Amino acid sequence: MTILAGIVVTGTEVLTGRVVDRNGPWCSEQLRELGVEHQSTVVVGDRPADILAALRWFEAQGCSLIITSGGLGPTADDLTATVVGEFQGRAMVVDEPLHVRITEILRRLTARWPNVDQDAIALGNLKQATIPEGATILEPIGTAPGLVVPSVGDGPTVVVLPGPPSELIPMWQVAAASEPFRSAIEGSAAIDQSMLRLFGIPESEIAATMRDAVDAGVDLDALEITTCLRRGEIEIVTRFAPEKTDVYEQFASFVAARHADTLFSTDGSTIDEQFATLLKGPPLLSLAVAESCTGGLVAARLTERPGASEYLRGGIVAYSNAAKVSLAHVAPQMIETNGAVSEEVAVALAEGARTALGADLGIGVTGIAGPDGGSEDKPVGLVWCAASLGGDRLAVRKLQLPGSRQVIRDRTTTVVLHLAASLLGSES
Amino acid sequence: MTILAGIVVTGTEVLTGRVVDRNGPWCSEQLRELGVEHQSTVVVGDRPADILAALRWFEAQGCSLIITSGGLGPTADDLTATVVGEFQGRAMVVDEPLHVRITEILRRLTARWPNVDQDAIALGNLKQATIPEGATILEPIGTAPGLVVPSVGDGPTVVVLPGPPSELIPMWQVAAASEPFRSAIEGSAAIDQSMLRLFGIPESEIAATMRDAVDAGVDLDALEITTCLRRGEIEIVTRFAPEKTDVYEQFASFVAARHADTLFSTDGSTIDEQFATLLKGPPLLSLAVAESCTGGLVAARLTERPGASEYLRGGIVAYSNAAKVSLAHVAPQMIETNGAVSEEVAVALAEGARTALGADLGIGVTGIAGPDGGSEDKPVGLVWCAASLGGDRLAVRKLQLPGSRQVIRDRTTTVVLHLAASLLGSES
Numbered sequence: 050m051t052i053l054a055g056i057v058v059t060g061t062e063v064l065t066g067r068v069v070d071r072n073g074p075w076c077s078e079q080l081r082e083l084g085v086e087h088q089s090t091v092v093v094g095d096r097p098a099d100i101l102a103a104l105r106w107f108e109a110q111g112c113s114l115i116i117t118s119g120g121l122g123p124t125a126d127d128l129t130a131t132v133v134g135e136f137q138g139r140a141m142v143v144d145e146p147l148h149v150r151i152t153e154i155l156r157r158l159t160a161r162w163p164n165v166d167q168d169a170i171a172l173g174n175l176k177q178a179t180i181p182e183g184a185t186i187l188e189p190i191g192t193a194p195g196l197v198v199p200s201v202g203d204g205p206t207v208v209v210l211p212g213p214p215s216e217l218i219p220m221w222q223v224a225a226a227s228e229p230f231r232s233a234i235e236g237s238a239a240i241d242q243s244m245l246r247l248f249g250i251p252e253s254e255i256a257a258t259m260r261d262a263v264d265a266g267v268d269l270d271a272l273e274i275t276t277c278l279r280r281g282e283i284e285i286v287t288r289f290a291p292e293k294t295d296v297y298e299q300f301a302s303f304v305a306a307r308h309a310d311t312l313f314s315t316d317g318s319t320i321d322e323q324f325a326t327l328l329k330g331p332p333l334l335s336l337a338v339a340e341s342c343t344g345g346l347v348a349a350r351l352t353e354r355p356g357a358s359e360y361l362r363g364g365i366v367a368y369s370n371a372a373k374v375s376l377a378h379v380a381p382q383m384i385e386t387n388g389a390v391s392e393e394v395a396v397a398l399a400e401g402a403r404t405a406l407g408a409d410l411g412i413g414v415t416g417i418a419g420p421d422g423g424s425e426d427k428p429v430g431l432v433w434c435a436a437s438l439g440g441d442r443l444a445v446r447k448l449q450l451p452g453s454r455q456v457i458r459d460r461t462t463t464v465v466l467h468l469a470a471s472l473l474g475s476e477s
Numbered sequence: 478m479t480i481l482a483g484i485v486v487t488g489t490e491v492l493t494g495r496v497v498d499r500n501g502p503w504c505s506e507q508l509r510e511l512g513v514e515h516q517s518t519v520v521v522g523d524r525p526a527d528i529l530a531a532l533r534w535f536e537a538q539g540c541s542l543i544i545t546s547g548g549l550g551p552t553a554d555d556l557t558a559t560v561v562g563e564f565q566g567r568a569m570v571v572d573e574p575l576h577v578r579i580t581e582i583l584r585r586l587t588a589r590w591p592n593v594d595q596d597a598i599a600l601g602n603l604k605q606a607t608i609p610e611g612a613t614i615l616e617p618i619g620t621a622p623g624l625v626v627p628s629v630g631d632g633p634t635v636v637v638l639p640g641p642p643s644e645l646i647p648m649w650q651v652a653a654a655s656e657p658f659r660s661a662i663e664g665s666a667a668i669d670q671s672m673l674r675l676f677g678i679p680e681s682e683i684a685a686t687m688r689d690a691v692d693a694g695v696d697l698d699a700l701e702i703t704t705c706l707r708r709g710e711i712e713i714v715t716r717f718a719p720e721k722t723d724v725y726e727q728f729a730s731f732v733a734a735r736h737a738d739t740l741f742s743t744d745g746s747t748i749d750e751q752f753a754t755l756l757k758g759p760p761l762l763s764l765a766v767a768e769s770c771t772g773g774l775v776a777a778r779l780t781e782r783p784g785a786s787e788y789l790r791g792g793i794v795a796y797s798n799a800a801k802v803s804l805a806h807v808a809p810q811m812i813e814t815n816g817a818v819s820e821e822v823a824v825a826l827a828e829g830a831r832t833a834l835g836a837d838l839g840i841g842v843t844g845i846a847g848p849d850g851g852s853e854d855k856p857v858g859l860v861w862c863a864a865s866l867g868g869d870r871l872a873v874r875k876l877q878l879p880g881s882r883q884v885i886r887d888r889t890t891t892v893v894l895h896l897a898a899s900l901l902g903s904e905s
Binding site: 087088091092094123124159215253255256274276277286343344345346347349350357364369372406421451452 | 488489490492493494495496497498499501502503505506509515516517518519520521522523527530531534538550551552553554587598643679680681683684687701702703704705707712714766771772773774775776777778779780781783784785786789790791792793794795796797799800803804833834835847848849879880881882883884886
């Protein structure tokens with residue numbers, strides 16, 4: 050039985066793009082794990098009529114569950130609870146025990162602001178304790194409570210969550226365990242999802258492979274397959290009913306046989322995870338980076354991972370030629386002879402990072418991210434990447450990337466991880 | 478006259494969050510500049526019925542214009558053009574001249590893939606040249622044409638754009654200049670938008686200021702004000718009809734008078750822009766960074782800006798103590814005595830970056846981003862930031878940040894830019 054759900058993301062700052070929505074995608078993944086079909090996400094501004102229209106649309110589409118995020122703050126433009134109350138035909142009432150609990154949270158929070166306006170705080174506090182009658186309260190993580198608001202009649206149950214992901218995420222589990230949430234999704238059946246990742250082929254090749262799989266008798270109609278090009282990699286995501294696992298296995302084997310050289314992940318792992326695993330060994334290998342056009346992005350991507358200090362010694366952002374010489378010990382004559390963007394300098398940066406930081410593996414990147422600085426000989430998008438384990442244990446790659454400064458910089462970080470991982474892989 | 482528009486973002490990869498949507502927000506801003514009211518954005522997967530439902534919903538809401546992004550690729554799950562054709566009651570036809578032009582583009586593109594499947598390419602090509610009869614063609618930037626598809630009757634005009642922002646953005650201008658687009662938004666009136674940015678106060682203070690502004694006689698009902706906390710800064714965005722500019726000026730002056738110490742931007746400029754302007758002088762000041770817990774993010778943020786090489790010498794990612802000592806010349810005894818996360822080491826990193834790279838201004842960052850590595854004395858979220866122009870021309874700040882590893886790292890980059898900019902500002 051298919052249970053449908055809709056997500057309403059509120060906030061003019063999200064609608065107009067000043068804030069990137071992380072809640073819609075996160076909730077979507079949670080719904081999938083519960084076997085609930087996520088119909089769509091509506092992003093609306095802080096206008097009550099638009100929030101109400103979105104709730105009514107999901108009801109008309111047959112959704113049993115609606116998730117809202119945002120609009121629970123203390124300011125006057127935060128109106129989600131009131132709108133949901135109206136939608137569900139429930140009066141708004143002050144919950145006194147909740148009021149007391151929020152007051153206590155605020156007393157602690159505002160202790161660090163010496164000159165805070167206590168009247169303003171009290172007003173916001175009362176607003177946040179005013180909820181639709183009969184709603185299940187989800188205890189505040191910040192100052193805003195979440196709510197699970199059942200319909201008075203047959204309509205959808207509405208789960209009202211705060212906007213900050215740090216509050217929404219821990220509140221989700223409590224919401225999902227609540228009685229009205231459970232009964233709204235009763236009868237849902239879990240859907241499995243698997244992902245394949247490939248690096249270094251065009252998307253049209255996957256389309257051809259899928260047609261050939263059908264010709265070879267794989268029942269692709271039993272699978273929901275989406276492909277997407279992301280940060281220079283192709284992701285093939287397949288959703289399927291657990292009883293169709295064998296069909297998925299056939300499809301995955303077909304892809305693996307056809308694209309053995311470019312398929313690098315069949316278990317959902319990212320190149321970042323795979324590279325970290327290779328470094329952790331055994332034997333444990335230490336790493337150092339010297340990067341020019343990426344300006345710190347390679348190091349930043351490596352240090353996104355908790356525990357990166359286990360293998361990462363450090364990095365050099367060799368943005369100027371002076372920095373290449375003084376920190377990464379690139380010979381000035383080499384830069385003069387070959388130019389800062391050259392195979393020789395990329396290798397010297399990798400070597401320089403290794404030796405300056407006493408690491409096993411060195412990564413070097415130099416290129417032209419644009420929009421200026423290109424020439425006929427060396428156009429914007431030209432990037433040299435190198436990974437070195439010392440001596441001739443070396444991998445080098447030349448890129449000519451299309452796109453904006455941001456795309457060129459970001460795409461380079463992906464390529465350099467693949468290059469370094471394949472050097473380690475070829476040695477093990 | 479209010480002209481309403483809706484945006485439909487298609488793609489299961491966007492709905493489920495594997496790809497972050499940039500198109501909805503970008504188109505929203507373009508609509509605002511044209512004086513069109515953006516009602517909401519619907520994000521749907523690659524299911525034709527859901528795309529159709531979203532189009533019908535916007536029609537029912539009274540939208541004169543609908544923008545779609547995505548679903549124009551060569552694979553079988555890309556169906557937007559067909560669905561829009563059905564919605565507009567127009568037959569799908571192959572446009573032969575377009576077919577020839579796409580063939581030519583593909584011939585050039587696939588030259589670099591030696592073993593590409595030409596039959597697969599040809600099939601995708603024919604699909605991309607099949608369009609609703611009577612639609613205006615927007616020439617492909619990649620391989621997918623965009624479309625402006627007028628309603629046969631009174632309904633909305635639909636603008637069909639490709640998913641990759643690098644294709645959608647240049648295509649927008651052509652779409653907006655087309656006759657059916659112009660006539661769909663005829664009678665719209667431009668809306669102005671202004672932004673104030675504050676750093677270092679809680680959002681509830683702004684709520685109080687707004688109430689006081691009303692009490693002082695400022696007609697806030699004439700303005701649409703939204704406040705949002707973003708990367709540690711508060712943004713107050715106000716939209717207003719051009720004839721209400723004087724009301725906005727009153728409001729902005731009221732905020733400026735109340736929050737002189739925390740209001741840092743009244744012209745939309747970011748702290749990144751302001752810091753770059755301060756560095757460019759005259760006199761031009763050079764910059765170097767040594768960062769530990771941010772692991773390259775400060776340098777990466779500085780090098781996001783084209784032309785950063787004018788002032789940025791380079792950076793040191795001093796992730797290990799060895800790197801702090803060898804690259805940033807921090808004394809090992811200092812680390813032993815005070816710990817790597819300490820005021821002394823932050824200052825030594827700033828000084829070390831300055832001297833190692835021969836820069837005027839040095840920035841130092843050291844902290845505990847978590848999730849592990851915290852102690853009672855030095856919990857996760859403790860960060861020391863320093864900016865130094867040499868000697869006692871120094872600014873230091875201690876932070877205790879809440880949130881995840883990602884939030885702590887990101888927030889630190891904002892604080893350190895404010896710290897360094899205020900040091901430069903106080904000297905000029």
